[in-house]
Amino acid sequence: MYARTIKGRELTFDFAEGLIHDNLLIADRETNSVWSQLEGRAIHGPMTGTPLPVIASMQTTWKFWRDTHPETRVMVVPGEEGRPYTYRNRRPGTPRPKELPSGHDTTALGLGLTHGGETMFFPFVELEKIETPLRLRMAGREVVIHYDKGALTAWATGAKGELLPGVLAYQFGWMDFNPDSSVYRAGSGGN
């Protein structure tokens, strides 16, 4: 999730029908610059190169969020059912399977994290093999990785327990944008 105040100016973002690295593009109304959603940076127009300020958020199941934050408010679109979404692990551009599987398939999913200039990806399949929370250091700073299989989520906190900006992504998508990212393997350090 991004903040909309950039260089002191409030921007309004719209959905653009193009892609970069098979990932969504957005465009702001005020300058018509085009931004990469996953990279969080303008790739076209007057704001080119400008990073989008990240707001730490968490992607999880409604049950987990409601149970941990019962006072939460929820965005709704009255009269609309929306588009029910399940994790499917299908690489963009590959043919759509004839029958979409029901339920979530999280085998390619993980937590991508950039912290202090260091970039790491934590695959769910690896986090499943260990006891979490996992304590480790990235760029010399303490990072704690949390994983909740039932809540379909992983998240990272810092030394003071604050939520760090991370992103749940398919490993192939994360590596397309962060080819130098290291990938966590169970038993390779931490704790």
Add this chain to the structure above:
Amino acid sequence: MLKSAFLAVLALLVAVGPPDVLAAAPEADPPKPEVRIIRARVQPRPGAEVEEVDMKVHASPTELTSVEAGDAPLADEDLVLGVIIDGRAMAYPVRYLAMYEIVDDRVGETPVAPSW
């Protein structure tokens, strides 16, 4: 023969109009979302090479509705994007974000752009 058949079809069209046009024009037509074009070097579709295209940009909603947790029409396993800003918790269901890809909201005083 051909001419009379043509006239018959023409008369039918005049009488009832082409069926698709009638079906697509209800009396209270909702306003279409605003679309603009930006020319940029991007992939026109997944897996495609980057090329210069006239890219359609769809205006995202800026006036959102929110409800309390108990009134949310969601299933336990629905995915949400949750955020806490200045002590306020807000959940953006992926099923709604997927309709627009990105929306423009404000949590307290902070302008935010949750996207999917």
